[in-house]
Amino acid sequence: MREAAVVSQPNPLQRIPGVAIVLVLLVALFSAIAPGFLSVANLSNVLVQSTILTMLALPMTLIIMTEGLDLSMGAVLTLTSLCVAIVSLATKSMLLGLGAGLLVGTAFGVANGWLVAILGIPPFVATLGTLGMAQGLSLIVSDGQSVVGIPHSVRDIYSATLLGIPVPIVMALVTYAAFHGLLYHTRFGTYIFALGGNREALRYAGLSPNKLLIAVYAIGGAMAGIAGLLMTARMNSGHPTAGLGLEFDAIAAVAVGGTSFERGNGWLLGTLLGVLSVGVLRNGLNLISLPSSVQVASVGVLVIVALFLDGLRSRA
Amino acid sequence: MTDIAKDAIAPPRSFLSQDAIQVFYRLLAAFLICAVLAVLSDSFLSLGNILNVLRQASLTFFIASGLTLVVLTAGLDLSVGANVALSACIAGTVIHKTGSPALGILTGLACGGIVGLLNGIMVTALRIPSFIATYGMLWVLNGLTYWYMAGETLHGFPAGFRQIGSGYLFGLPIPVYLLLVFLGIGTLFAQRTIWGQEIYAIGANPVAARLSGIPVARRLLLVYAVSGTMAGLASIIFLSRLNSAEADIGESLTLPAIAAVLIGGTSLFGGVGTVFGTFIGALILTLVLNGMNLLSVSANWQPLVTGIIVILAVWLDMKTRRRAQ
Numbered sequence: 108m109r110e111a112a113v114v115s116q117p118n119p120l121q122r123i124p125g126v127a128i129v130l131v132l133l134v135a136l137f138s139a140i141a142p143g144f145l146s147v148a149n150l151s152n153v154l155v156q157s158t159i160l161t162m163l164a165l166p167m168t169l170i171i172m173t174e175g176l177d178l179s180m181g182a183v184l185t186l187t188s189l190c191v192a193i194v195s196l197a198t199k200s201m202l203l204g205l206g207a208g209l210l211v212g213t214a215f216g217v218a219n220g221w222l223v224a225i226l227g228i229p230p231f232v233a234t235l236g237t238l239g240m241a242q243g244l245s246l247i248v249s250d251g252q253s254v255v256g257i258p259h260s261v262r263d264i265y266s267a268t269l270l271g272i273p274v275p276i277v278m279a280l281v282t283y284a285a286f287h288g289l290l291y292h293t294r295f296g297t298y299i300f301a302l303g304g305n306r307e308a309l310r311y312a313g314l315s316p317n318k319l320l321i322a323v324y325a326i327g328g329a330m331a332g333i334a335g336l337l338m339t340a341r342m343n344s345g346h347p348t349a350g351l352g353l354e355f356d357a358i359a360a361v362a363v364g365g366t367s368f369e370r371g372n373g374w375l376l377g378t379l380l381g382v383l384s385v386g387v388l389r390n391g392l393n394l395i396s397l398p399s400s401v402q403v404a405s406v407g408v409l410v411i412v413a414l415f416l417d418g419l420r421s422r423a
Numbered sequence: 424m425t426d427i428a429k430d431a432i433a434p435p436r437s438f439l440s441q442d443a444i445q446v447f448y449r450l451l452a453a454f455l456i457c458a459v460l461a462v463l464s465d466s467f468l469s470l471g472n473i474l475n476v477l478r479q480a481s482l483t484f485f486i487a488s489g490l491t492l493v494v495l496t497a498g499l500d501l502s503v504g505a506n507v508a509l510s511a512c513i514a515g516t517v518i519h520k521t522g523s524p525a526l527g528i529l530t531g532l533a534c535g536g537i538v539g540l541l542n543g544i545m546v547t548a549l550r551i552p553s554f555i556a557t558y559g560m561l562w563v564l565n566g567l568t569y570w571y572m573a574g575e576t577l578h579g580f581p582a583g584f585r586q587i588g589s590g591y592l593f594g595l596p597i598p599v600y601l602l603l604v605f606l607g608i609g610t611l612f613a614q615r616t617i618w619g620q621e622i623y624a625i626g627a628n629p630v631a632a633r634l635s636g637i638p639v640a641r642r643l644l645l646v647y648a649v650s651g652t653m654a655g656l657a658s659i660i661f662l663s664r665l666n667s668a669e670a671d672i673g674e675s676l677t678l679p680a681i682a683a684v685l686i687g688g689t690s691l692f693g694g695v696g697t698v699f700g701t702f703i704g705a706l707i708l709t710l711v712l713n714g715m716n717l718l719s720v721s722a723n724w725q726p727l728v729t730g731i732i733v734i735l736a737v738w739l740d741m742k743t744r745r746r747a748q
Contacts, residue, residue: 176554176555178558222734226738226741227741228734228737228738228741229691229737231499231554231558232499232681232685232691232733232734232737233734233737235501235678235681235730235733236730236731236733236734236737237730237734238678238730239678239726239727239729239730239731239733240726240727240730240731241730242726242727242730243723243724243725243726243727243728243729243730244727246723246724246726247721247723247724247727250723251723352562355558355562358555358558368552368555398569398570398573399569400565400566400567400568400569400570400670401566401570402566403562403563403565403566403569404562404563404564404565404566404567404570405566406562407559407560407561407562407563407566408559408563410555410559410562411545411549411551411556411559411560411563414549414551414552414555414556414559415545415549415551
């Protein structure tokens with residue numbers, strides 16, 4: 108225990124057991140009790156359904172690494188999904204729809220970052236406020252109704268394949284690679300580690316922690332925009348409550364994945380395994396015909412257990 | 424130097440005079456909103472509408488008053504809305520099954536209290552940050568409620584029970600009397616009891632509180648349990664007023680409750696604020712939403728406006744405190 112405290116950069120391998128064991132246990136459990144869980148069709152279904160969550164959980168990892176939180180992500184995703192639907196419906200162009208989603212998402216991300224960094228409002232309250240705003244705007248732009256009749260070019264994104272791999276999975280893999288490169292192989296990534304660990308050091312190095320913080324939240328908003336396109340494509344419509352609560356699954360994935368809420372160190376591969384754990388849990392409970400309400404409750408329990416273990420580890 | 428020394432040894436009652444100024448500003452804001460609404464809308468000053476505002480404000484206040492104590496300890500309880508929904512559904516089932524409103528009320532209060540106690544255990548024993556612990560609880564409760572109700576709606580309760588939420592006494596809605604009672608109890612508890620003052624101390628400086636012998640964990644447990652029980656009380660009022668219970672009734676309650684606490688001048692950073700301030704906060708928020716309603720703004724705008732108000736309230740609070748220092 109004492110030796111571990113001396114090592115400044117904990118070896119990621121030490122943390123593999125936590126989330127990997129969770130994933131293996133869940134897969135083993137559902138292989139045993141859920142008929143059809145291990146079929147190729149179902150497993151690829153789990154992967155495709157986890158793509159939207161991946162796009163939220165990766166930026167959420169960065170945000171949590173800065174000792175922040177983004178509760179607005181699900182509501183912003185809902186809003187961007189509606190923007191994609193409305194704009195692509197009006198212009199018949201998937202790219203313009205994506206552009207609108209990206210714009211709105213990034214705007215919300217910048218607003219979150221501004222509230223947290225410049226005004227100094229605690230992240231969970233600032234993003235709770237923007238959650239309300241995004242939810243309200245979703246209701247206002249959609250008038251509480253679904254947006255239907257979106258063009259095929261949007262819908263096809265979810266069902267198309269590239270070299271035999273579903274496009275959403277390709278998008279998720281590209282996203283993962285981009286985040287991995289960004290966090291571990293660029294200066295910006297190093298600064299993100301410093302934002303959570305040692306903000307003073309950034310200031311002494313002549314950098315502006317505030318600008319960096321805004322950038323991190325903006326990335327989260329932009330990713331919610333891209334995920335909004337996938338959400339619209341998946342539902343073949345825009346719906347004013349489509350993404351509500353997804354931020355919770357994202358937080359769950361990050362927490363299960365071993366990123367600490369208090370020490371500013373993050374682990375992207377852990378988050379990816381965390382996303383799969385949440386995906387397997389929901390899929391497996393679904394297969395044994397437990398309603399989605401029970402899935403929500405079990406994800407809640409998963410988060411509380413993961414945070415408890417995280418607390419134990421940080422005190423050890 | 425002498426000022427600092429005076430501050431340090433001044434009895435906690437000196438909080439009141441400072442808070443009195445804060446409360447005065449907020450009362451002024453409430454009157455200004457009333458004046459504007461009275462000009463803009465003919466029906467605002469009608470007796471029916473004013474009683475309606477008071478009744479609506481009392482519902483927000485019940486949830487927000489318990490939450491105030493939590494925020495005073497520098498914590499947050501995001502599960503209050505979901506707690507109201509679960510407690511209402513369980514209390515409603517008990518009334519339907521046993522026919523006894525008293526038993527239903529007790530069950531609702533107990534359910535809310537137990538949820539609050541679990542929150543407290545997560546925060547104290549498991550040492551999970553309160554906003555994450557109660558956020559996890561929110562989804563656990565949501566899941567439980569939807570599963571328990573399975574899409575059903577409970578409808579139709581005894582007339583006597585419905586009086587609690589919709590009845591009148593000497594021309595005033597019964598929830599308003601309850602509001603006055605709990606406003607009194609809450610204020611007395613926070614300002615005039617040792618436990619109340621210990622809660623302020625924990626929020627102002629948890630380490631100092633622990634070193635001066637305050638049983639911090641037990642007080643935190645109490646605070647979260649009170650917040651949960653008040654959510655249970657709110658669930659009873661809701662149940663009796665709506666005369667029905669559904670799994671989704673709590674979803675729009677948490678943000679307004681937090682807004683009421685923050686508008687009321689209770690600081691997110693703990694140690695500063697009053698239950699009376701929260702009452703004014705609930706009143707201001709209700710006036711704004713009522714005004715939007717009277718001016719026929721669609722209800723779809725309410726989450727947007729509440730969200731903006733939450734952020735504005737925190738920002739103003741931080742600004743005034745920074746200037747004061």
